[in-house]
Amino acid sequence: MRNRSCVMRLLRYKNALLKLKALNFVRVFSDNLADAAGVTSAQVRKDFSIFGITGNRRGGYQVGDLIENLSHILGKDKDYEFIVVGVGNIGKALMRYDGFEKSGIKISAGFDIDPTKYDPGAAVAVYDLSKLNEYVVKNKIRFGIIAVPEFAAQQAFEVMINSGIKGVLNFTPARLKGPEDCIINNINLETELESIIYFVNVADKTGGK
Amino acid sequence: MRNRSCVMRLLRYKNALLKLKALNFVRVFSDNLADAAGVTSAQVRKDFSIFGITGNRRGGYQVGDLIENLSHILGKDKDYEFIVVGVGNIGKALMRYDGFEKSGIKISAGFDIDPTKYDPGAAVAVYDLSKLNEYVVKNKIRFGIIAVPEFAAQQAFEVMINSGIKGVLNFTPARLKGPEDCIINNINLETELESIIYFVNVADKTGGK
């Protein structure tokens, strides 16, 4: 199915392919991609088959064609702008992070309710939250990142949705409620760390030592 | 099964319960927890059953007991220290983030190879990467976060593992290779954003407008 895990795998294949291309590889087999992405070769071929990607029996896949196919499927043939709401530690880090560019992703502005955060002249400008609607409408922004404190998350989300944003990455533990057609991805840092603690503790008890 | 998704759900139940407790709730039903965590009530009861958590038929669960049970299972009856390797945008944000404390998680130091980053006097001290082993051994640190550039990830990981670290949260796209008994959680920010773009584009085509 074209579910989240499958799409995440396609993104991994694409990243692996870009590295192969940089090494001047021309052809690649499902086995190679499987190794690179940490899955089975059947999984790779199945994923491709779901999206109608074909190769050559016996000859594998052309690296260049495959990258083009995946980029098209993943909607990465043009650049995309994100805004950040909440210019605290995490928000600021994302605004300054330069690793998104190579994926065609640009963080174009930040918004906060705290006036001491305003900085319209910065490399990535920071505006008052009240300016969000105007900015998003004017620049046709469709994507955003929520990096506010949990209690402010739902409200921030609603401002974003009402302005026309269709997809958000939510760094708060809040379970956002909104229209069906809006895409929400959640990252919960506390939970990630806590789950590591759990599995290490389990390994301690069951494993040796 | 006691897999990652299941543990992540337990963590969500616990967070919901802590909020209920703050509101002076004494009892809770599987239905309530299901709503709070966005799952079915059968899932909640099944999860509890896997970990041997029982309630009262007809009477639901005692909020206090449940929190205690979950905290014990999740290994959160004591505090845990993490170190951060790579004091760039993300690393710094994590070191300054104050939301971990309430979960009993402390970021106790940062490490970097760039001498301009050293700051042994900071609230969270930053040391040379060469000091990592000594620090980790001395303070019996078992958990770490990798926030270096991708090319340095495997090396950073090996330094950590060799010092006795057992669980890491990896912010790079690198697929880390190490001992079986080491726990690795990956967060890939680019991929999270790219998957949002994909699903919004799909909704555009299939949905209205």
Next chain:
DNA sequence: TAGATTGTTAATCGATTAACAATC
């Protein structure tokens, strides 16, 4: 007791994997 909720089993659902015919 009557009614409601748990705890658990069995059914369902979906995703992954194995296997192999097609074919380059």
Next chain:
DNA sequence: TAGATTGTTAATCGATTAACAATC
């Protein structure tokens, strides 16, 4: 051609859900 790899179907695996007897 002979050999190797794809593309796809069927089998397997595991997780989620439905259902209901147990029971508070």
